[in-house]
């Protein structure tokens with residue numbers, strides 16, 4: 001997808017004059033944004049990314065700014081938004097809410113290797129160790145409170161077996177998670193490979209925090225593991241799984257409840273993406289022409305997590 005709101009160099013030069021970020025030397029549309037208009041902006045001093053918010057909940061943007069400010073302030077590899085000379089990060093450009101970010105190096109890892117899994121596991125562990133102290137609040141908009149009512153919208157499109165699987169999984173989740181208080185903190189909320197940038201095996205940055213929220217830390221970790229450590233057939237790759245989790249646990253050990261509920265959380269977030277992808281395909285397709293992500297991939301992943309059963313966690317004291 002391309003840019004939805006085109007910008008001229010003159011518009012961006014005038015916008016940049018409000019920051020202490022140098023003089024515009026080049027402006028480039030970013031072709032592969034999916035929801036917002038994104039531009040690479042280069043000045044005589046630095047490289048940046050300009051985002052115009054085209055959709056979504058604009059009233060949520062101050063939360064994302066606060067979260068990114070907090071994480072960047074703790075030296076995590078995230079693009080902390082630039083603030084203008086008045087101290088404002090969230091601005092308006094071409095009538096749209098706008099944020100300017102530092103440009104992080106690298107590209108997203110299509111087939112992540114063990115070293116990259118170790119790196120992202122450690123980064124999320126460090127992020128969660130500090131994000132437990134973040135004081136902002138935004139409830140998780142994709143947890144069981146969302147899954148349960150939304151699943152009714154897709155049942156009609158599923159085979160009888162899949163209808164039963166979805167309903168049974170929701171019952172299992174309600175049963176195992178009820179009455180348990182898992183460690184909380186700020187979450188990325190969608191830490192797929194394509195929301196990271198790697199320069200070789202070095203993590204350049206974690207981007208796209210627009211699913212950011214507060215909630216169960218292992219919700220975030222299980223999204224990461226399902227996407228980064230599954231093979232094409234949905235089975236977990238043991239080496240990537242061990243590397244990612246050992247690195248995470250070395251930064252933020254899990255408590256007993258988290259260890260016990262870990263296999264259930266992997267299943268719940270597989271269900272979450274099976275459902276969100278089904279909703280995109282059948283119920284609420286995007287206005288613009290995007291190829292929807294395949295729900296069947298996460299249906300398969302859920303089946304694999306069920307087959308795998310009580311997955312052991314690696315010992316954080318043993319380097320993978």
Ligand SMILES: Nc1ncnc2c1ncn2[C@@H]1O[C@H](COP(=O)(O)OP(=O)(O)O)[C@@H](O)[C@H]1O
Nearest residue numbers: 030033034035036049079101102103104207208
């Ligand atoms: N801070 C950044 N540094 C480098 N590249 C970025 C940064 N932010 C976004 N990008 C690039 O722009 C693309 C689109 O950004 P993203 O925030 O994911 O938009 P969308 O929500 O529209 O998909 C990303 O895939 C990435 O290539």
Ligand SMILES: N[C@@H](CCOP(=O)(O)O)C(=O)O
Nearest residue numbers: 142190192211273276277293
């Ligand atoms: N990474 C997701 C896409 C974003 O999901 P959403 O539910 O927050 O819209 C995927 O691979 O499905």
